[in-house]
Each structure stands twice: as structure tokens, then as C-alpha cells.
Amino acid sequence: MNTSVQCPALFLTAPASGQGKTTVTAALARYLRDQGKRVRVFKTGPDYLDPQILEQASGQPVEQLDLWMAGPDYCRQMLFDAASEADFILIEGAMGMFDGEPSSADLAALFGIPMVIVMDVKGMAQTAAAVASGLAHFRSDIRCAGLIANNCASERHRQLIVDALPDDLPLLATLVRDPAISLPERHLGLVQASEVRDELEQRFGHGVQALLAGGIDHATLTHPVSFTSTTLSSGDTHPNELAGHPLEGIRIGIARDAAFSFIYSANLRQLTALGAQYAFFSPLQDQTLADFDALWLPGGYPELHAAALAANQPMKTAIQQFFQQDKPVLAECGGMLYCLETLTDLDQQTFPMLGLLNGQGMMRGKRGCQGMQTAVLPEGDIRGHAHHRSRSEGTPEPISYGRRQRHPAPGEAIYRHRGLTASYLHLFFPSNPVATAQLFLPSDRRFRQESHHVD
Known part of the structure; x- marks a missing residue:
């Protein structure tokens, strides 16, 4: 009907x-x-x-x-x-x-x-x-x-x-x-x-x-x-919604300021539909983290604010201590650069970052990478895209690579270290709510699922 x-x-x-x-x-x-x-x-x-x-x-x-x-x-x-x-x-x-x-x-x-x-x-x-x-x-x-x-x-x-x-x-x-x-x-x-x-x-x-x-x-x-x-049959969920609230009781801290701003409204709605609560914090301005169960470091322009990010040692320490507790951290593109050991900006100045993941990030002018990709994760496939003009070196062995929409070559590397999942990919959470929920749960509460697509 x-x-x-x-x-x-x-x-x-x-x-x-x-x-x-x-x-x-x-x-x-x-x-x-x-x-x-x-x-x-x-x-x-x-x-x-x-x-x-x-x-x-x-x-x-x-x-x-x-x-x-x-x-x-x-x-x-x-x-x-x-x-x-x-x-x-x-x-x-x-x-x-x-x-x-x-x-x-x-x-x-x-x-x-x-x-x-x-x-x-x-x-x-x-x-x-x-x-x-x-x-x-x-x-x-x-x-x-x-x-x-x-x-x-x-x-x-x-x-x-x-x-x-x-x-x-x-x-x-x-x-x-x-x-x-x-x-x-x-x-x-x-x-x-x-x-x-x-x-x-x-x-x-x-x-x-x-x-x-x-x-x-x-x-x-x-x-x-x-x-x-389309009115769905009894027992079915709304398109891209998930029955139940697997993130009930989970409080997610989301970085949002001039350095980190690439946040789909659809992703926020999806987190709410999954039962999560979230609050924003600023890696540029804030000195401490609230009592969060998980962090999301989205994309943005950390290279434009690298000096300020590096200088905010109290926030860096707070995130490092959060990471040491093996709590979930999702880092996308600019968020991943923030998690590396150093970041070199467009003026070739290098600044120390969080050091949650081995490697160095470097801007590379007008050359870049873009395109639609699927993040292949143990929790399931989540669709998204890449768009960046930087490169990373000295990073660890990835757990997988993004799957490009139309090309057989491996896409962006996906890293996992302790509770951190990091990649250049920007994820669209409604493409797989089940897998998304797992990324913000403690590792002992996660499960693996078969590949899932929105086709």
C-alpha cells in the first residue's frame, strides 16, 4: 500500500x-x-x-x-x-x-x-x-x-x-x-x-x-x-532503520568545530534511532571530555588548525587517556589525520597530533583522491566516500581496504588499533545501521555480520 x-x-x-x-x-x-x-x-x-x-x-x-x-x-x-x-x-x-x-x-x-x-x-x-x-x-x-x-x-x-x-x-x-x-x-x-x-x-x-x-x-x-x-508490512522497519535500540545507554562524543565539521545529519539521526545519546565537543577549544562511552572524530580541516590542535595539550591528553581504556573511537579522514603522530600542513610545517595510530599525515596541494567506496569491516559493509588531498605514511598494516564502486583496485586502507577504527572514508551510517551500531559498542559487545548492501 x-x-x-x-x-x-x-x-x-x-x-x-x-x-x-x-x-x-x-x-x-x-x-x-x-x-x-x-x-x-x-x-x-x-x-x-x-x-x-x-x-x-x-x-x-x-x-x-x-x-x-x-x-x-x-x-x-x-x-x-x-x-x-x-x-x-x-x-x-x-x-x-x-x-x-x-x-x-x-x-x-x-x-x-x-x-x-x-x-x-x-x-x-x-x-x-x-x-x-x-x-x-x-x-x-x-x-x-x-x-x-x-x-x-x-x-x-x-x-x-x-x-x-x-x-x-x-x-x-x-x-x-x-x-x-x-x-x-x-x-x-x-x-x-x-x-x-x-x-x-x-x-x-x-x-x-x-x-x-x-x-x-x-x-x-x-x-x-x-x-x-511505501507502507511496510507489520513487523518491518522503516527503510534504513533498525528494530530495537542496540546503542541504548551509549553516550557518544562527536568532535565538531572549525577543524571537524563533516557530519551528515542523517548520521546523527541514525545514532538517535539506534538508541544512542550524543554531545558535541571541540578539540580546538575544550580542555576535557565529558563522560563518553565512544568518540566520533569526523572529517574536516585539521590541516588549517594544526597548530591550535597541537597546542591544546589538555584535550590531546584526554583523548589519549580515553583511547588507553580501549573505548571505541571512529576516525574519518581529517579525524584520522588527527589520530596520527604528526600532521604536515600546506606550508610544510609539521605538528604533533594524538599519536593513537602510527604514521604521519601530509597535505599534498591540489592532488587528491575522491570516489564512492564501501568500507569492508568485520562488523559489516558500510557505504561512503573518499575525498582528500593528503597522504599518510608509516601507518600499520590495514585490516582491510575500501571496495571501490566501479574499479577493482583496492580503495582506502582501513585501520584498527585497540578500540580505534580509522580510515580516509566518510561513512554513511544509514547504509548499514547494524554495522554502524557495532562500531560504537565495546569490543566485547560487537559481533560480525555478513556483507550488507543497500541495493
């Missing part, structure tokens, strides 16, 4: 990265919010940074949707829940419209969400119409609501594009070339939304004014979509 609810929705996509999807999505979200609409925005893929910007623009929580990492049932339920409370749903795609497996187009097609093509039209006119038309008609299972032309130079430029577009692909709006509209450039998120909040507010305002000047019309954006939720 299915229940459904209707809500206007649009999927913002592009022919490639760098076309201005986030700028346009943020401006649209703020425009609709200014119209008095409750806007829920989603970001395709495992992105931590764009959701921070989109959350500020919309004034509502922003979640990640990914068919591989989270699974279709999870995505379906998230959209249904949002449609049940929102006046409008926006989804920002990842990369180009058809890039990746699954792609943005796959997600839009599965849920019947009309796509809006965002294109940087600088240096082209009729060709922009040809490219947009080709994208719109490349697959029969997608529906395109129109084009938003970014970096449009003039009214004449706009008219040339309009005249060349097919009748079934209208030009919804243009955005002029204006540095005041573009969002701050980020090197792997070197600038986080919380650090430039006032500047973002100004850019959102400029973006809304540009959309209004460029012909945006609320009526042309309104495309109602039916979102469904």
Missing part, C-alpha cells in the same frame, strides 16, 4: 561542473523563501559543503541524496517526508547531468522530478540552445522544465538563445555576469559557509535581484510532483 503527497519540485542540473548550479540553486531557494514558501533543498551526492550554503539560503535543513550510497528507498522516504511539510523542493545535481553511475538524471527519472538545466552561456548563444536541447532530449525517461542561462551578457544575448531553443524547452531566467552573485571559491571547502555568513547573505540578495531582472516567474517554476512512501 502506497501513500503519496504532491509538492512542486525541480532538479537543478548542468552539462558539467562549474556552471553555477549551487549559485543558482541558492538564489532560487532564497527567492522562493522571500515569496513566503517553505523550501526544502537536497544535494545529490556525498557533498558536505554546498549543503551548508543551501541551508543558509533556504533556512531549512539540507540533506544529501545518493542512489548508491543511501539507496532508493532512503531517497524516496526523504523526499516524501520533505514534500509532506514543504511548499517547494529543490534538488541540486552533481557534476554533469549524465555523469556518474547512478547519475543526476537517474535520480530525477526515478522520482519523476522535472530538471532545469543551468548553463554558463559565456561565449556562445545558439550553441547554448543546441547543447541544452541535446541534454533535454538525450533520454526519454527524463523531463526538462527549461533552461537558466548563467553569465548572460545582454538582452540581445538572451534573445539569441530564446530564438534558438525548441518550443518544449523555455528559457526560465538569465543571470548576468556579476562577481557579486557568484559564491566564494573553495579549495576543497577552504571557506565554509559559517565563516562567510554575512558575505553569503549579500550574495543571496544579489542573486535574487538578478533572477528577478532575468525574468524569473514563480508560475513557470511550479511543477507538482507526486512523492510516495
